[in-house]
Amino acid sequence: EAPPGPVTGGAQFRLPTLSAAQRKAAEEIRAVFADRATVLLRGVTGSGKTEIYMHFAAEVLARGGQVLLLVPEIALTPQMMAKFTAYFGENVAMLHSGLQLTERYDQWKRIRRGDVRVVLGTRSAVFAPLPDLGLIIMDEEQEHTYKSDQNPKYHARDVARFRCAQEKALLLLASATPSLESFRKAEEGKYTLIALRHRFGNAHLPAV
DSSP states (O other): OOOEEEEETTEEEEOOOOOHHHHHHHHHHHHHHTTTOEEEEEEOTTSOHHHHHHHHHHHHHHTTOEEEEEOSSGGGHHHHHHHHHHHHGGGEEEEOTTSOHHHHHHHHHHHHHTOOSEEEESGGGGGOOOTTEEEEEEETTTOGGGEEOSSSOEEHHHHHHHHHHHHTOEEEEEESSOOHHHHHHHHTTSSEEEEEOSOGGGOOOOOO
């Protein structure tokens, strides 16, 4: 059974119940969590990676840690934000270039003060001031939008890996089609490769 989520606004929310395949993947991630390793979660489209994100975010928050969730483009932030605020309430901040400068500054101040424990955003959010960082999740880690060609030039995946190494946090890379670099590191044993091969609820992939 899914553990209860935090209480927000007088209502108690529950995390989504994981399927058997999701539970197996979560157990495999949990087995390397203490090592603060890098995990590559390769899950087909619709396999339920987001539900796994939520469960591990809840675990990190329960230990007093903070969570950073990166998405490749602004268009994906409202959908992901809706899912996370449904369970974590006002404990979530959002950072991306689509916000007005004053809005971004307000969010930054909330994060810096420790008013929120979960930060969701695009690549620049990787620099969010999270002193108790316990988990960074990169959704669709293969996307080119994580790479900045403007000064300062950086790749969010490299910054995330550095921050996790410095702060002893877990880096969870996720994709249905991992980048060649990440997949090669998984083959070499530098990353832990975990697979979700089927869609949630026994849904079928379209014929190609």
